Amino acid sequence: MVGSIREQSAHSAGVPLDLRIWGWLVGLLIAGLTVFVMPIPRIAAIGLVFTAAIIKAALVVRKYMHLEAEHWLLYVIALAPVILIVIMAVALLPDIAFKQ
Amino acid sequence: METTANIQIATRLGGRDSIRKIPAARLALWLFLASEIMIFGGLISCFILLRIAHGGWDAEAAHVHWRIGAFNTLVLLTSSLTMALACTGAKEGMARRVRTCLGLTILLGLTFLGVKACEYSLEISKGLTPGAGLFWAFYYTLTGLHSLHVLAGIILNTTLWIAAGRMQMWSLVQRRIEYAGLYWHFVDVVWIFLFPLVYLS
Numbered sequence: 561m562v563g564s565i566r567e568q569s570a571h572s573a574g575v576p577l578d579l580r581i582w583g584w585l586v587g588l589l590i591a592g593l594t595v596f597v598m599p600i601p602r603i604a605a606i607g608l609v610f611t612a613a614i615i616k617a618a619l620v621v622r623k624y625m626h627l628e629a630e631h632w633l634l635y636v637i638a639l640a641p642v643i644l645i646v647i648m649a650v651a652l653l654p655d656i657a658f659k660q
Numbered sequence: 661m662e663t664t665a666n667i668q669i670a671t672r673l674g675g676r677d678s679i680r681k682i683p684a685a686r687l688a689l690w691l692f693l694a695s696e697i698m699i700f701g702g703l704i705s706c707f708i709l710l711r712i713a714h715g716g717w718d719a720e721a722a723h724v725h726w727r728i729g730a731f732n733t734l735v736l737l738t739s740s741l742t743m744a745l746a747c748t749g750a751k752e753g754m755a756r757r758v759r760t761c762l763g764l765t766i767l768l769g770l771t772f773l774g775v776k777a778c779e780y781s782l783e784i785s786k787g788l789t790p791g792a793g794l795f796w797a798f799y800y801t802l803t804g805l806h807s808l809h810v811l812a813g814i815i816l817n818t819t820l821w822i823a824a825g826r827m828q829m830w831s832l833v834q835r836r837i838e839y840a841g842l843y844w845h846f847v848d849v850v851w852i853f854l855f856p857l858v859y860l861s
Contacts, residue, residue, distance in 0.1 A: 575745060582741040589737065593730055596860045609856045616737075617849045624744045624845045631682050637690045638697070645701035649709060656709045 581623045588612045588619075689839050693846050696809075700850050703805070704857065707798045720795035721861070723788055728779050729859035732772050733851060736810075739768035740848045743817075747841040750834045755824060758833065762821040765844065769814040776807050802854055809847045816840050 592612040595605050622628040627635065711717055746761035780800075783789075790800040820840055823829040 575748060578741055578744040578748065581744075582737065585737045585740075586734065589730070589733055592856065592860070596726070606856075606861045609860050613852050613856050616852045620740060620845050620849050620852070624740055625842055633682060634687070634690050637687075637694050641694050641697040641701060645698070645705050648702075649705040652705075652709055653712075656713050659713065 577623070581619055584619060585616050588616050685835075685839060686842075689842055693842070696846065696850075700802075700805070703798075703802055704853065707802065707857065710794060710798070714794065717793075717795040720793055721858075723783070723786070724799070724859050725779055725782065726859040728775060729855050732775050733855045735768050735772045735775070736848050736851050739765050739772070740845055742768065743841050743844045747837055750837045753834075755830060758837065759821060759824045762817055762824060762837075766814055766817050766821060769810055769817070772810055773807060773814075776803065799858055802858060806847070806850055806854060809850070813840070813844045813847050816843065 589612075592609045595608045595612075598605070621638070627638065742761045742764040746758050746765065749755075749757035749761060783796075788796055790797050817840055820833055820837055824833045
């Protein structure tokens with residue numbers, strides 16, 4: 561019930577909210593590109609660029625895909641493969657990346 | 661039809677609350693998207709691990725056209741906006757806005773593919789084919805697979821755009837546009853990660 565009310569209010573916010581989210585997405589894209597062309601340490605630049613990417617993805621998923629108003633089960637469905645992939649990558653990292 | 665499907669899901673989940681919240685089609689679409697996350701996630705994690713193992717592939721990565729990639733990112737982000745506006749329009753029963761926004765989404769998707777094709781031809785003309793090395797094999801696999809998903813989204817949106825022009829199919833469009841939107845936004849999210857991974861790092 562609470563979810564459906566939240567969903568309705570999200571839809572009634574409609575066009576201005578969608579435009580505001582797009583503004584944030586473009587702003588974050590420009591911020592990422594600015595960091596990329598600036599003369600700062602590479603590791604810091606990569607960290608900032610990926611932080612911007614994660615925020616952008618979270619905005620799209622929560623606002624445009626309306627996941628924030630959805631049932632918890634859909635969060636589990638969406639996050640389970642991400643967690644599995646991170647576990648796989650971390651488990652393989654010592655063998656692949658740091659092999660002598 | 662929708663009610664029956666909802667009840668089936670509610671029985672499986674064992675809760676009355678779930679009847680309202682998860683229609684069967686939406687649940688199925690999220691399961692499909694989860695399988696897509698596994699496909700792209702597996703490829704992306706392999707790319708990251710092998711890139712670390714091979715010293716970063718800096719020489720190869722210097723040849724990608726990041727300005728073209730940035731333009732394409734802007735195109736896809738804008739297409740997500742038009743798709744979201746189409747979905748909002750459908751919920752408010754505004755058929756004309758739905759058709760306009762869906763049309764814009766299709767055009768932006770085609771722009772993305774056109775720009776990508778030009779980018780590929782630039783790279784291939786320099787001898788940077790999938791056989792030119794591991795970086796390029798990954799580059800073409802990741803971006804090519806993503807482009808195929810964009811193409812699928814364009815086809816899906818085009819069928820809805822045609823249906824939105826017929827009054828008798830309007831209720832069908834209203835139901836299905838949400839799922840087309842979810843798919844399109846997912847394709848956008850994948851590119852949000854591919855762009856810095858391939859072009860900026």
